[in-house]
Amino acid sequence: MTVVALVVGAALAVACVVLVALPFLREPRARNDRLARPDELEQRRLALAEERDRSLEALKELEFDHRTGKISDDDYRELVGPLRRRAAEALRALDLRAEHTVEAPTPDQAQARG
Amino acid sequence: MPDLGRAALVTSFLLLVYALVVGSFAAWKGRKRLAVSAQNALLASFAATLVAAVVLFAALARHDFSFQYVADHTSRELPLGYTLTAFWGGQEGSLLLWLLVLTGYAVVAVLTGRRAGRDVLAWVVPVLGLVGTFFSLLLVFVASPFSTQAAAADGAGLNPSLQNPYMAIHPPMLYLGYVGLTIPFAFAMGALLARRTDERWIVATRRWTLAAWAFLGVGQLLGAHWAYVEIGWGGYYAWDPVENAALMPWLAATAFLHSVMIQEKRGMLKVWNVLLVVLAFGLSLFGTFLTRSGIIQSIHSFTQSSIGPWFLGFICLITAGSLVLIFARLPLLRTKTRLESLVSREATFLYNNLLLVALALTILWGVVYPILSEAFTGQAASVSKPYYNFFLKSFGLPLLILMGIGPLVAWRRASLRALGRTFLWPLAVSIGAGAGLLALGAGSSLIGVIAYTFAVFVLASIALEFARGTSARKALGDTGWLEAFSSLVARNRRRYGGYVVHASVVLLAIGITGSSLYGTTREARLRPGQSMTVADHRLVFRGYETTLESNHRSIRALVDVYRGEKYLGRYKPGKNQYFAEDQVSNEVSIRHDLLTGGDLFLIADQVNSDGSIDLKALQEPLVNLIWFAGLVFVGGALIALWPDAREQRRLAERYAGATVRV
Amino acid sequence: MPGQRSPVRLIVALSVAAVLAVFLLYTSIAGGGTPSLRPSQLPGHKERVSLAGKVVGQPRGDAHAGGLRFTLRDVEGTATARVVYRGSVPDLFRTGRDIVVDGRLRGGVFVAVPNTLVTKCPSKYVPKKDR
Numbered sequence: 001m002t003v004v005a006l007v008v009g010a011a012l013a014v015a016c017v018v019l020v021a022l023p024f025l026r027e028p029r030a031r032n033d034r035l036a037r038p039d040e041l042e043q044r045r046l047a048l049a050e051e052r053d054r055s056l057e058a059l060k061e062l063e064f065d066h067r068t069g070k071i072s073d074d075d076y077r078e079l080v081g082p083l084r085r086r087a088a089e090a091l092r093a094l095d096l097r098a099e100h101t102v103e104a105p106t107p108d109q110a111q112a113r114g
Numbered sequence: 115m116p117d118l119g120r121a122a123l124v125t126s127f128l129l130l131v132y133a134l135v136v137g138s139f140a141a142w143k144g145r146k147r148l149a150v151s152a153q154n155a156l157l158a159s160f161a162a163t164l165v166a167a168v169v170l171f172a173a174l175a176r177h178d179f180s181f182q183y184v185a186d187h188t189s190r191e192l193p194l195g196y197t198l199t200a201f202w203g204g205q206e207g208s209l210l211l212w213l214l215v216l217t218g219y220a221v222v223a224v225l226t227g228r229r230a231g232r233d234v235l236a237w238v239v240p241v242l243g244l245v246g247t248f249f250s251l252l253l254v255f256v257a258s259p260f261s262t263q264a265a266a267a268d269g270a271g272l273n274p275s276l277q278n279p280y281m282a283i284h285p286p287m288l289y290l291g292y293v294g295l296t297i298p299f300a301f302a303m304g305a306l307l308a309r310r311t312d313e314r315w316i317v318a319t320r321r322w323t324l325a326a327w328a329f330l331g332v333g334q335l336l337g338a339h340w341a342y343v344e345i346g347w348g349g350y351y352a353w354d355p356v357e358n359a360a361l362m363p364w365l366a367a368t369a370f371l372h373s374v375m376i377q378e379k380r381g382m383l384k385v386w387n388v389l390l391v392v393l394a395f396g397l398s399l400f401g402t403f404l405t406r407s408g409i410i411q412s413i414h415s416f417t418q419s420s421i422g423p424w425f426l427g428f429i430c431l432i433t434a435g436s437l438v439l440i441f442a443r444l445p446l447l448r449t450k451t452r453l454e455s456l457v458s459r460e461a462t463f464l465y466n467n468l469l470l471v472a473l474a475l476t477i478l479w480g481v482v483y484p485i486l487s488e489a490f491t492g493q494a495a496s497v498s499k500p501y502y503n504f505f506l507k508s509f510g511l512p513l514l515i516l517m518g519i520g521p522l523v524a525w526r527r528a529s530l531r532a533l534g535r536t537f538l539w540p541l542a543v544s545i546g547a548g549a550g551l552l553a554l555g556a557g558s559s560l561i562g563v564i565a566y567t568f569a570v571f572v573l574a575s576i577a578l579e580f581a582r583g584t585s586a587r588k589a590l591g592d593t594g595w596l597e598a599f600s601s602l603v604a605r606n607r608r609r610y611g612g613y614v615v616h617a618s619v620v621l622l623a624i625g626i627t628g629s630s631l632y633g634t635t636r637e638a639r640l641r642p643g644q645s646m647t648v649a650d651h652r653l654v655f656r657g658y659e660t661t662l663e664s665n666h667r668s669i670r671a672l673v674d675v676y677r678g679e680k681y682l683g684r685y686k687p688g689k690n691q692y693f694a695e696d697q698v699s700n701e702v703s704i705r706h707d708l709l710t711g712g713d714l715f716l717i718a719d720q721v722n723s724d725g726s727i728d729l730k731a732l733q734e735p736l737v738n739l740i741w742f743a744g745l746v747f748v749g750g751a752l753i754a755l756w757p758d759a760r761e762q763r764r765l766a767e768r769y770a771g772a773t774v775r776v
Numbered sequence: 777m778p779g780q781r782s783p784v785r786l787i788v789a790l791s792v793a794a795v796l797a798v799f800l801l802y803t804s805i806a807g808g809g810t811p812s813l814r815p816s817q818l819p820g821h822k823e824r825v826s827l828a829g830k831v832v833g834q835p836r837g838d839a840h841a842g843g844l845r846f847t848l849r850d851v852e853g854t855a856t857a858r859v860v861y862r863g864s865v866p867d868l869f870r871t872g873r874d875i876v877v878d879g880r881l882r883g884g885v886f887v888a889v890p891n892t893l894v895t896k897c898p899s900k901y902v903p904k905k906d907r
Contacts, residue, residue, distance in 0.1 A: 005118035012165055016125060016158040020132065023147040023154070035144040036232045037308070046312040049768045054381060058525065065524045067589070068582035070536055075529040347864075383784075453784045464784065468791040476799065483809055495809035496826045496876075504802055639840055689867065698867040719864050720840055728840040730864065 048094045055087035116181060119169035119260040126162035126213070127250035129155045133243030141236035141307065149236040153224050156239055159246060160217035167214050170207065170259055174198055180265035183207060189271035189694050191665040199282040200272055205406055205421070206259035208285060212402065213249045215286075215293040220246070223297050223322075229769070230301055230318035237304035245296055248428045257421055271694040274666070280340035287333035288360055292398040294326025295367060299395035302388050303436060306443045313381075316374055317765060321755055323374070327367045328751035334360050335744040346702035348635070348715050348732040350740065353502040355481050359401035362481075365474040366394035369467040376460050379525060382451040385444070386467070392436040397474070399429050404481070455527040462520040466513060473509040477502065507561055511568060514623055517616045518572035521579050540574035562631040565623060572620045576613045583610075603753065611754025618746035621739050628712070628736025635733075637719065641726045649733035651714055652676045658725065659686070666692045668701070671718045671727045675705060687716040687729070711738045810878065815848050816855030818881055827857065827886055828876045831869070839865045848875070848886075857881075863890035 018025075038046065062083060066076040137152030139145070170183070174197050179185040187200040187207070202208045220242045227235045253259070275281070298319040305315035337357065338350040351357060370390040376383050403425035440447075453460055480497040487495040522536045548567035556563050580599070583606075588598040603610045638646040640655040647653070656672040670688035674681065687703035705714040712735040720728035812826045829848035837845045843860045850856075851874055861877060869875065874896045879888035 002115065005115055008165065009118050009121050012122060012125060012162060016129060016155075016162060019154045019158045020129070020151050023150040027147060030147055033146050035140070035146045035149055035236055037144060038231065038233065038310075043311060046314070046769070050313055050381070053764070053768055054379065058379070061525060064583075064586065067586045068579075070522065070524045070528070070532060072529050072532040072535075075527070075532060079526065453787075456783060456787070461787075464787060465791075468788065468795075472791070472795045476795075484812065487809065494812035496812045497809045501802075501809075505799075508798055637840070700867050717864075720838075722838075 045094070048090055052087065052090035052094055055083060055090050059083050059087055115169055115173060115178070116260040116262050119166045119173075120254075120258065122162045122166035122169065123210075123250060123253050123258070123260070126159045126166065126217070127247065127254050129159040129162060130243050130246035130250050133159065134240045134247050135243075137236070137240035137243055141233070141240065144233075149232075149239070152239050152243070153235070156217070156220045156224055156242060156246075159250075160214075160221045163210070163214050163217045163250075166259075167201075167210060170201060170210065171198060174200060177269070178265070179267070179269055180262050181259075182261045182263045183259045185263065185266045185269040187269065187272055189269040189665075191694065192269075192272055192277070195279075196272055196277050196282060202285040202289075203272060203276060204259075206253070206257045208289075208406065209249060209253055209257055209421075210259050211286065211289055212293060213246065213253060215289050216242070216246055216249065216296060219293060219297055223300070227301070227318060229765075230304070230314045231308070231310065231769075233308045234301065234304045234310060234315055237307040238300045241300040241303045241307075242296065245300075245432075248424075252421055252424060256424060268694070271665075271692075274690065274692045274695055274697055274699045275344050278340055278344050280336050281344065284333055284336040284340060287329055287336055289333075291326050291328075291330025291333055292360075292363065292402060294322060294329060295363060295391075295395050295398045297322040297326070298370075298391050302391045303439060306388065306439050306446075309443070309446060311446050313378060314769060316377060316387075320374070323367065323371060324751065324755055327364065327371060328748065328755075330360060330364045330367065331747060332744060334364065335741070335747075339741060342737075343702065343704065344699075346700045346715075346717055348717065348730075348734065350629075350737075353480075353499055356405050358477050358481050358502075359404040362474045362477055363394050363397035363401055365470045365477075366390060366397050369470040369474075370394050372463045373467050376463050380451050380460060382449050382453070382460070383464075384447040384449060385440070388440055388447065390467075390471075392433065392440070393471070393474075396429060396433050396436075397478075399425070399432065403429065457523065457528050457530065457533070459520060459523045459525045459528070462516055462523055466516050466520065469509045469513045469516070473505060473513075476505045476509075510623075511561075511564060514565065514568045514620070515571065517619065518568070518575040521613065521616075522575050536578075537575075540571050540578060543574040544568070544571035556632070559631040562627050565627040565631075569620045569624050569627075573617060576617050576620075579613055580610070604758075605760075607756050607758055608754050611750050611752070611756070614750030614753055615747055616750075618743045618750055621743035621746060625711075625736050625739030625743060628739070629734040632736075633732060633734045635730070637728065637730045639722075639726055639728050646729065646731065648714070648731040650677055651682070651731075651733070653716070653729065653731055655727055655729065656684075658688075658721070658727075663690075665694060666690045669718075669721055670701075671721070671729065673703070673716060673729070675714065685714075685716055687718040689718060689721060706738060711736045711742075713737050812876075814850045814853065814855070815857035816850050816853055818855075818857050818886065821881060824878060824880050824889070826876055826878050827859070828874070829857070830874050831871050832856065834871065835869075839863060848877075857886050858884070859886045859888055861888040861890075861893055863888075863893065865893060866895045868895040869893065 059080070062071065062076065062079060065071045066073075071079070133152045133155040136148055136155070140148035140152055170181075172178075173181045173184050174188060175194070177184065177188065177190055177197070183204060183206055184200075187203045188197045192200070200207070202211045223238065223242070224235065227238060230238070301315040301319045334357075337360070341352070342350040370387065373383055373387050373390060377387050403422070406421060406425070453464070455461065480501055483497050484495050487493060518540065519537075522540075523533065544567050547570040548563060551557075551563055551566050556566065580602075583602045584595060584599045587602045588595065634649045636646060636648040638644075640646060642655055642657040645652055645654040652675070654674045654676070656674060659670045659672055661668050661670075668688060668690050670686035673685045673687065675683055675685055682705065685703040685705055688701050690699045690701055691697075692699065700717065702718075703716040705716075707713065712733065715732040715734055717730040717732075718727060719730045722728065810824060810826045811821070812828060813821065815827065815829050818825070818827065827848060828851070830851050831846055832849045833847045835844055835846035837843050837860075839862055843862050844865060845858065845860050848857050848859055859877065859879070861879075876894045876896070877886075877888045878892035879886050881887075
C-alpha cells in the first residue's frame with residue numbers, strides 16, 4: 001500500500017468513528033435522551049391541521065373550477081355549502097385543541113420538568 | 115491502491131450495518147443520541163463509498179491494468195471520456211455506482227428529512243441502511259471492483275457500440291431514477307414503523323418521487339435514442355427484458371405520482387399508495403437484477419453471474435417484509451372517505467392507476483414467462499413483440515385519452531352538464547383533426563388514426579386549461595395576458611407543470627404512432643450507379659470510401675439522396691471494424707427532415723466483396739417528436755419541481771406547532 | 777352520498793376481471809409465447825419456433841440473395857440443424873457465436889423467418905473470459 005493510500009485510509013477510519021460517536025461526545029450525559037415522538041394529542045392535532053388545509057384547498061379549487069367553467073352554477077351552490085362547513089369545523093377543532101394545550105401541560109412537558 | 119478501495123468498501127459496509135442495527139434499536143426504544151449516531155453512520159458511509167469511487171476513477175484514468183476491472187473494460191486507445199464512464203460499464207462498477215447514489219441520496223434525505231418528523235426519520239435510517247447493507251455486502255463479498263491481477267500490457271477495451279455519448283450517460287441517469295425510488299419507499303416504511311397516520315411522509319418525499327421518476331424517464335429516452343442511432347435497426351425499443359426492466363418501475367412510479375395526489379386532496383387510498391410505492395421500489399430492484407444477472411436470455415445475455423440469487427433473495431425479503439408491515443398497520447391506514455362519484459377526478463386517477471399497473475404487470479408477465487415456463491414445464495419459451503404491442507395498444511390508448519379527460523373533470527363530483535360544455539371544444543377539434551387525417555390518407559392504420567385523434571383531444575384540453583386559467587387570473591386583476599399566464603403557472607406549479615408533462619407524453623405518443631404505423635421500409639442490392647426509392651426519396655449508390663482511424667477501420671457507402679429533382683445531400687451509412695475488440699459495428703446514416711419531423715434512415719446491411727451494397731432504407735415519419743418530447747418532459751418536470759415559497763410557508767406552519775420538542 | 781359503500785372496491789374488482797379477460801383472450805388466440813428450442817429438440821416440431829444454438833462450420837451463401845446457409849449446434853451438445861436464412865445479418869454473426877433465429881422445420885432444413893436472426897453478444901461489457 002502506498003503512503004497516500006495509508007494516510008487516506010486512516011483519515012477515513014478516524015473520521016467515520018468520530019462521526020458515529022459524535023452525539024455521545026457532545027452530550028456524554030444527556031438530560032433528555034428521548035426521541036421526539038408525537039403522542040396521541042399531537043397526532044390528532046396533525047390530522048386536524050391536514051383536514052383544515054385539505055378543506056381550504058378544496059374550497060379554493062372549487063372557486064377556481066367554477067370560475068373556469070368546469071363546475072356549473074348549480075353544482076357550485078350545492079357543493080360550496082358542505083365544504084365551507086367542513087373547513088369551519090376543522091378550524092374550530094384546531095382552535096379548541098390549541099386552547100387545551102395552552103391551559104394544561106402535556107405529559108411530556110410535565111415529565112421534563114419533574 | 116486497490117487495498118484502499120477494498121478497505122473503503124468494508125468501512126461503508128460496517129457503517130451501513132451499524133445504521134441498520136443500531137438505527138432500528140434507537141428508533142424502537144426512542145433513544146435520541148443513538149438515533150443521531152445511526153444517522154451519522156449513514157452520512158459517513160457516503161464518505162467511505164466516495165473514497166472507493168475515487169480510487170476506481172483514479173485507476174481508470176491512470177490505465178492501471180493491475181485492476182482487473184480496468185483491464186476488462188478499457189484500453190489504452192480509448193478516449194478519456196469513455197475510459198472514465200467505463201466506471202459503470204461493468205457489473206461491479208455499476209453496483210458501486212448504485213451504492214454511491216444511494217448513500218448520496220441518503221445524505222440529502224437525512225439532512226432534509228426532519229420535515230417528516232424526527233420519529234419517522236429515525237426509522238428511515240435503518241431502512242436505507244438495510245438497502246445499503248445489501249449492496250455493500252455484494253461489493254465486499256461477491257462482486258468486488260477491486261480484484262487485482264498481474265498488470266496486463268493493455269486492456270480488453272470497451273464494446274464499440276457503447277462508445278457513444280448517449281450510452282455513457284444513460285446508466286447514471288437510470289440509476290438516479292432507480293435509486294431515487296428508494297427514498298419514498300424508506301419514508302413510507304418509516305411512517306408505518308413510526309405508527310404515523312398523517313401525510314407528512316408524502317409531503318416530504320413528493321419532490322424525490324417526481325425527480326426520480328423524471329430521471330428514470332429521461333434515462334429510458336437516452337437508451338432508446340442510443341438504440342436508434344447506434345444499434346441502428348431503424349427502431350428505438352425492442353421490448354428486450356433489459357428495456358422493460360426500466361419501463362416497469364417507471365409505470366408504477368407514474369401511478370404512484372397520481373394516486374398520491376388523491377391522498378393529499380381527499381385523504382383516501384392510503385393502503386393503495388403504500389402498496390404502490392413498494393411495487394415501484396420492488397420493480398426497480400427487479401430491474402437492476404434483470405440487467406445485472408444472466409437470468410433472462412436476452413440479446414444482452416450477460417455472463418451468468420453469482421449475484422442473481424442474492425438479488426432474488428433480497429427482493430423477496432423486501433417484498434415480504436413490507437407486506438407484513440402494511441398488514442400489521444392496516445388499522446392505521448383505514449379512512450372513512452369514500453369515492454363520491456364514478457365521474458370525478460379521483461375516479462379518473464383511479465382508472466389511470468389501474469391501467470398503468472395492468473400494463474406494468476403484463477410486461478412483467480412477458481418478462482418472467484420464459485423463466486417460469488422453463489422452470490415448470492421444462493420447455494423454454496420466448497415472448498415477442500406482438501404480445502407487448504397488443505397490450506401497449508389496449509392499455510395505452512385509454513391512458514392517452516384519460517390524460518385529456520382527467521384535467522377537465524372536477525374533484526369529488528363532476529356534473530355531466532358541465533362536462534358536456536367543457537368537452538365540447540376539444541372534442542370538436544379532435545374529431546375535425548381525425549376527419550382531416552383520414553382525408554390525408556392516415557386511414558391505412560386504424561389504430562394510428564385513433565391514436566392521433568386522442569392525441570389532438572388531449573392537446574386541445576391542455577390548451578383549454580391554460581387558456582381558461584389565464585383568463586380567470588386576468589379577471590381576478592392581473593394586467594395583461596402574459597402576466598396572468600405567468601402568475602397562473604407560478605401559483606400552481608405542480609398542476610401546470612403536470613400539464614406540460616402530459617403534453618410531452620402526447621408528443622411521445624404521436625412520434626411513436628407515426629414512426630411505427632406510417633413508415634416505409636425498402637431493401638435493395640445496388641451496384642455503383644444504381645438507385646432505389648423509398649417513400650418520395652430516390653437513393654443513388656456511388657461506391658465505397660474506406661479510411662483508417664486510430665482504433666478502427668471505417669467503410670462507408672456513399673449514397674446521394676434526391677427528392678424529385680432536388681438534391682438533398684450525400685449520406686454515408688457503413689461499418690466500423692475495431693482492431694482491439696475484433697468487432698464490427700453498424701454505423702447508420704440518418705437524414706432529419708426538420709419540416710416534417712421525420713427521418714430517412716439508411717443502413718448498410720451488407721458490404722459485398724464485389725463492390726455492391728445491400729442497402730436498407732426506412733422512412734420514419736414524426737420520429738423526432740420522440741426526442742423533442744423528452745425536452746418538453748424535462749421542462750414540465752422542472753416547473754413541477756420548482757420550490758414554491760408560499761407552499762413551503764404553509765407547510766411549515768402546518769407542522770410547526772409541535773407541543774413535543776427535542 | 778354518505779352511507780353508501782365505496783365503489784372503489786367494485787371498480788378495482790371489475791377492472792381486474794376485465795384485464796384478465798383481455799389477457800386470456802389474447803393468449804388463447806395468439807398462444808403463450810413461442811417455444812425456444814435447441815437443435816436436439818427440433819425434430820418433430822412443425823410449428824414456428826425459436827431456435828437457439830452455436831454457429832459451427834463455415835456459413836455459405838448470401839442472406840440477401842439466395843439465402844445464407846449455416847449449421848447450428850446445441851450450445852452444449854452435439855446435435856445439429858441446418859438453417860437457411862434470408863434478411864439482415866447482425867454484424868456480430870460469425871462461426872462460434874451463439875444465435876437465436878425464428879422459423880420452421882421444413883424438409884429437414886430449418887427455414888428461418890426473415891430478419892429474425894439475433895446474436896447474443898458474447899458479453900455485453902466483457903469479452904468472454906474464464907473467471
